[in-house]
Amino acid sequence: MPVKLEELNVWVATKLFNEMPLNIAVIDRDYGICVSNEKFVQRFGKCIDRKCYEVLKQRSEPCVNCEAMKTFSDGMARKYEECINEAEYYMVNIIPVVDPGGNTIRIISMLEDITDIHNRQMECEIFFERVPNYISVIDRDFTIVRANDNLRDTFGECNNRKCYEVYKKKHRACENCPAALSFIDGQEHTAEHVGMSADGSITYYVVKTSPLIKGYDNCRYVVEILTDITEFKMLEKEKLEAERLAAVGQTVAGLAHTIKNILMGVEGGMYMLSSGIEQDQKDRMAKGWDMLQRNIVKVSSLVKDFLSFAKGRKPVLQIIDPNCLVDEIIELYESTAKRIGITLTRNPSDGVEPAPLDAAGIHTCLTNLISNAIDACQMSSKENPSVRIGLKQENDTLYFEVSDDGCGMDYDVKQKLFTTFFTTKGGKGTGLGLLTTNKIVHEHGGKILYTSESGKGSVFTIAFPLHVLYELYNESRDTGGTFNEADEQKNGSHC
């Protein structure tokens, strides 16, 4: 049944005053409260014929510069925030009650309790200003409309300036801007950037962007929260530098040790030669000459291996058939192996497809592994030892495998396997072969696995994840890579 207009008017006139979610009081020029609603009484107690400053503020005299009373002078409505009892916050709306002559004879004061909202705003304010982050709010033009003090202290004045001007001192937006993505998809995004602070120093930061209206692609503002990671970056750099220096120190010490041994051999050769001449002993002279020659060869291999190890070369990836690389290595070592009584065979390798590889690098790796396997066979007392090379492709991984039934390795040797200048071959080895192999394999995003048993033999496997090889390959093509004509000619022979 429809409500009649008269009934509605009666309800407004009699009930609305008390039903409204506001504390309402009517006050005269002398601060006296004439009328109040039930909510006002519930909150502030009995108030009729009492002064508003007594009721609201427990004061004995009017408040200094009372905002409400100004309405009696200018007849204007007003709205302001008022704190009562130091803990409660109210939004006060003052409306004038005007007589037919236009004079304000009363004011209606409506107090809305905003304590919760106010406290939350305070919390937000504290978070905004006190968190150890840089925070800004930017609009769709990347203009900073709000920023915290922390940001201003580090990057300088920023209101109404573009964020990329403030953070990076640049004149155009960043390429991988997470804020732009948040404006597009309404989602949160994170990125790591390098900026420049107001004093011109480099600042590393992680920026997280969050749209003010989440999930909508038409939000007007995005909040950027920057975490300064400059100190971490500096520590990371220092650590890398310390590791590099330690590695250089270790390498130099190892190099010095190897050279000292070679020099001792040279000295020995000279002694044998000179004493042989003195004593007129041709045998001794020949021994001395051999020692000199041997140690010159050692110096040459040391220099060659060391340069190969130290060379900072990016892998030059080309699509190559790995079978061809294996065939080349077999061809290279077949006659040497046969001459010293070692059988060199190739395991079947079905289903292996061409893949992006650095032919020169893989050639070095396989050469080192085969050469080690042959040496291990020579150090073994077994008759007819053999070395096998295998190739397989399984679960997105390409495997090169070199196995031997030579002398194998004990615990101590395994522990030192990838240590600079460690060799089990006495003066014959430089102790750099496996290290160089490991380096090349890592450059391909792969790893070396091995199993070995002392007296039985070893199996070395190089595993290359194919997706990593393709990523490196695409990267090198995108950036122009390190490919050049010389490399093309060098790699040209690999199928």
Added chain:
Amino acid sequence: MDQKRKILVVDDEPDVIEYLTSLLEDNGYEVRTALNGKVAMELVKDDKPDLICLDISMPEETGVRMLRNLHDDDRTKDIPVIIVSGVDPKFKDFISHRKQVNPPSAYFEKPIDKHEFLNAIRTILSGIGIAQ
């Protein structure tokens, strides 16, 4: 005629063995050789030398291990040892202050000065009798 003093040369480098053997034999010593610490210990027990020239970095068993083995056996702990090694000179201080080994009688960094080397051997051996 005087009995020759016996020196055991331990080094994994055949050229070093060849050199020191010739040098020491030319100077009137009897020389035994071993390419690693394990074989060397067997030789020591079999035929006790008057002095040992010992390398440190060897693949089978290091010179440090051999020093410990010599120290742990009453029959061998008094044999003087001269270290002939390419390892860092700081190693000399390190090895001279270990409780588990006797301090070496002398320390020579490769390549050696052969006159100083021979002088050191003469001095060390002049202080002790011939091994039995």
